[in-house]
Amino acid sequence: MYFEKLEELPHDPILGIKGAFLQDPRSQKVDLGVGNYKNERLQEEVMEVVKEAETVICKQEKKADYLPIDGSQEFLQKAGELVFQEEYVLLSHKLYAAQSVGGTGALRVLGELLVKLGGKEIYLCNPTWPNHHLIFEKAKLKIITYRYLEDNGIELDFKNQIKILQKASENSIVVFHASCHNPTGIDPSRREWEELLAICQHKRLFPIFDLAYQGLGIAVAEDAWPVRLFAKSGIEMATAVTFSKNFSLYSQRVGSLFILGKDEEQKRKIASHVKQIIRSFYSNPPSHGAMIVTEVLQNEKMRRRWELELAKMRERMQKMREALSLLLSSPQIMQQKGMFSLLPLTVSQVKELQAKYGIYLLENGRINIGGLNNANVQIVADAIKKVGG
């Protein structure tokens, strides 16, 4: 009936790599695939402050009840203050927020909303996080891509980005990586963000910020600066946030969606539509991860410790960037921010790295810097040179 003609689909280009890595019996293998942070011993450890918040939560009286459809208001306020900082109070009358199932859940719900409201075309940079394609295809948006980097693979092709967005039709949607661009690690400068804002205003485009690495680029406030720049301008926009990376809450799926309308009335209307979409997708969000984030952010001491732990992660990755950059004589790796670097490798070189050396990375050459340590960085650099990279 349904399954007779079913064809098997290819593995996910990112999460699919993990399965192959785990099956590899070699002890010297290196996992540079999925973007999750590992410590110097290459362990995916839970942050200390998260463990502490969990013990506090466990002692609290819990009700056997659902969260509201759009989640915990306490959590959303803390998440909103983290992203919008001093702007949060000024924006809150027109800023609708919903708790989401990670950043992916926020983007998927948003895609559904925008299509319902007449959205047709969405601009994605190439390369981007591959899941952007799947998410917005499933929402039935027409995807238009534009080249993100110059041919040298190390500089932003900003002129091209501007040229393409200048031609976009009114109400088109454009996705921006707020910081720590995935996969290149190359972000626009402040002046370039200002230009992008001017184009969005002039062409009446709808910007979506994907904010997945807040605190892992430069610093917590700094990494969300472009979001605040746009929000202050009064433009209609949305931001999808995940706490997977900066709270080591990968498996808790905790995120938030912020949608900025013009006033309180629009906020109310947006809320009603988002809630209806969430209700049909998954009814209401899980609470555990959101409780952890709330606990950490509302307790001054824990919050400070969280920032320190986050800074340690960021600094370890920065050291690994330095080491790899020196070993490969590629100074640009040092300039990039966040968890990733896109190495100029062909698909066959990537396959050779996997087959011969047990080094796993994305087919497009993206490596997770968080998977490098002092013991494997030389091995990785030597293997990259041996395959001709």
Ligand code: LMR
């Ligand atoms: C990544 O880009 O590796 C992460 O965001 C994990 C994912 O869901 O793809």
